[in-house]
Amino acid sequence: MDQSATSGDLRTCLQEMRVTNPRDILSEIRSQKGKRIGHTCEWILKREEFSAWGANDNSQLLRLIGSPGIGKTMMSTFLIEVLKGKVEKSPDKMFAYFLCDYRYPEQRSPTAILRSLIWQLLLQRNGLFQHMRPDFEKHKDSRLFECLFDNFSALWRIFQDMLQDEHAGEVFILIDALDECDKSTRKALLRCTRELFQASPKSAGNFKFLVTCRPEIGDIEFEPDGIGVPLKMDSREVNTDLSDYINLKCEDLAQRKEYSQILKEDVKEALESRAGGTFLWVSLMINELESTPKYEVANKLKDLPAGLDETYTRILDDNIPKKRREDARFLLLSMVAARRPLTKKELAASFAFWKTGSVVVDHDLHDYMDICASCSSIIYLDIASNDSETTANFCHQSVKEFLLNDHGGLSGAWYQMSSDGANLHMFQMCWCYLSSDVFFHGRLVISRWNKMLLKTPIEELQTHLDQYSFLGYASSEWEKHAITSYPAILTDLKIDIVKAPTLRDAWLLRTAREGQGEEAIVKLLLNTEGVDVNSKDKDGMTPLSWAAMNRHNKNIVELLLNTRGVDVDSKNKDGRTPLSWAAMNGHEASVNLLLNNKGVDVNSEDKNGMTPLSWAAEIGHGPIVEFLLAKCSANTEDNIGRTPLCQILR
Structure with missing residues (x-):
């Protein structure tokens, strides 16, 4: 070797x-x-x-x-x-x-x-x-x-x-x-x-x-x-470790807050008796005591919450006044849905847009940079050497789980949310941000050339990315948030889809590509004014091409075929048609739907001279070969002289 x-x-x-x-x-x-x-x-x-x-x-x-x-x-x-x-x-x-x-x-x-x-x-x-x-x-x-x-x-x-x-x-x-x-x-x-x-x-x-x-x-x-x-x-063994942790934290707290020896011992005793073996609970209580005046500490110790759920409930209900809750909910929804930790600037930029309805340039964000302060007890900032890279995070995964828990449907609390609802919030934020006139109603990130929709390379966006912190996240993640906002998106969508036609048509392409369970979204998009059912991605694939390619997409194929103006023989950059994709991948239901459409060309050849029958025979999809043999020739040669009949007999 x-x-x-x-x-x-x-x-x-x-x-x-x-x-x-x-x-x-x-x-x-x-x-x-x-x-x-x-x-x-x-x-x-x-x-x-x-x-x-x-x-x-x-x-x-x-x-x-x-x-x-x-x-x-x-x-x-x-x-x-x-x-x-x-x-x-x-x-x-x-x-x-x-x-x-x-x-x-x-x-x-x-x-x-x-x-x-x-x-x-x-x-x-x-x-x-x-x-x-x-x-x-x-x-x-x-x-x-x-x-x-x-x-x-x-x-x-x-x-x-x-x-x-x-x-x-x-x-x-x-x-x-x-x-x-x-x-x-x-x-x-x-x-x-x-x-x-x-x-x-x-x-x-x-x-x-x-x-x-x-x-x-x-x-x-x-x-x-x-x-x-x-x-x-179990708590038996963890408690020894926890006792050492409480001792250290109480010493540090007492020194900084100038507690008396008696008050320090009271705090230590209260934490040890209620901790339940949980380091996180102790850490949260220390944070709460940090902001409690010395004269109120004794009363606070008499009414400490039991367990993490009660702790989070108290923090959110008691520490956040009603007039700040709408802003705090915006923050919590954004963090629950975020596909990665958001930077402090990204949160500030999206918050400023939500508050003002206008895209705010980064150097004017100073009034919005303290958005995390309202929930500081359960959010920590991961400080980076470069301040623009400092991210906001929940103090523990259990915070996110608490927010998503409906607590038996009995709570109805202002901070309760669902995963699809949080993703809908984030999708709408991204969509509205990208749809603003600053970004040419979405054309900055997705442009149209002839029928083709092209994503702008990240390097070409750099000038805008340097000025608008939320642009990078919004342009890369909006489609994923759209997909994960189902089913809330069917009932709670509140955006003007028509305002950003390139984004809308790109969304249709992505939704047709995703497949099963997306029929309702495809229907919603097809019913909007001016939608281009034949728009193509960088590979020349149309919504019908993607739907025909993927299994379980029969309903989407049917929806698209029933849309006025759909090109049933649209070709991608390799000359492949929707029927070619469905035949190659063995999707009998989609093949039948396409064959029943009078406009379909069953003998359409791609760049290699392969027909839908050639592909079905090549892969070995017997039932589809039978369907196609009844409609087209078995002797059409591809670019290297092979016929579907040769493939069948091979």
Whole structure:
């Protein structure tokens, strides 16, 4: 094997994986949560379950389970140091870890987890690249590496082969906050993990997985199906750590607020008696006491809330006056829906637009920069060296869950919201912002050339991005918010769709592409004045092309075919028609609908001379071949002389 070529390919592969160094993520978490205090977390080293997990000669799965705010992530950061130290002393061992975070798309998907773990293992054992090399070679020439690095099945196969490699040695894997991994996609990861450990006594490899999560998360609790050992973080052991934490926080608070010794002890006693093993609750109460005058502290201690839900209720009901609640709700809706943490400037820019109805340039935002102040008890600012990169975040994931919880439908509180409602709020904010005359009613970000809708490259927007902080987020995320605002969008949409025709037609393209469940939105858009049912994206695909291509889109295909002026034979840049796409992908219902349309050209050829029948025969969709044979010729030759009949007989 050419070692220099291998080394070069490995280097390219590691770069193309686009993995954020986990050490940087760990460093950021430590700066947010602070350093570990004294001997906290060390109790786990004495637990039999943990000792057996590390010492066993067979592959093991350990599930560390703890309630919200009990200190799971702090425990994970401690265990990362423990396991790193263990591996550094033994060259035959490896260790990789991943810290899930619901706030960031790149830190909450199974493919992101696998990419990072594989990346770390490759850095430690270059020879493991042999398990990725065949897939890497396949995509190297086209450089379409996302086909590999976003493919869960391929990544899992590679990861498993690495774990079971005879030269891998003992491998330790830690995944923190698995419950923050996307619920819609983590099922495959849980299933594959279960199957891996079910087979492990008979298979090669010695690997130890440690996963942290909250209790009573259905799929995480039941999918392992008896595989692995659960270790519960209960208050008996956590309370010792918590007592040290309370001591430190009370000393600091008493010194800054100049409490008497008696008042300091009263605060300490009250926190210890009500904490319920939850570090987060203590932190929230310390913040509340920070803003409480000394003469009111004694009364405050008599009526401390029990648990996180009651704490959040008190903070939102008692700390935010009624005249500020509309503004606070805007902030909470925006943060719940945001697809990544919003910067302070992005929030200020969107808030200023919402308050004034006008786009405000960044240098005039100073009056709106304190938008987060109203909810400061549950929001923290992640301060960056560059102030424009400072982001606003909930103090804990449980805040977002509390806001989205309908509390049995009994609350009716001003801060209650639904996920689709929050996304509708954000979609409408993005849409109205982009539709303003400052951005030429959307044409700045999506322009029309002939029938084609073209997104403006980010570098061409730079001058505007430097002046208008919310423009970047709005232009990149508005479509995703539209998709996730269903079903609220059907009843609560309050925007002028006609005002921004290029945005509207781009929305129609995206909705037709998404498929099942989007019929109502397609219908809504088709009923707006001036909609272009034949608009095309950069690849020349129309709404009908996308709908015909995707499975489960029969209703959307039917809606589009019944729209006046629709081009049933519209061709993309490769000459492919809607019928060609439906035939190739085996969508019988869509093929039938298209064939029943009198205007369709069943013998339409693409740039390679392939007809819909050629594609159906090439892929082997028998029923569709039968439909098409009744309508068109089986002897039409493509550019290399093949006929559909040849394909059928092959």
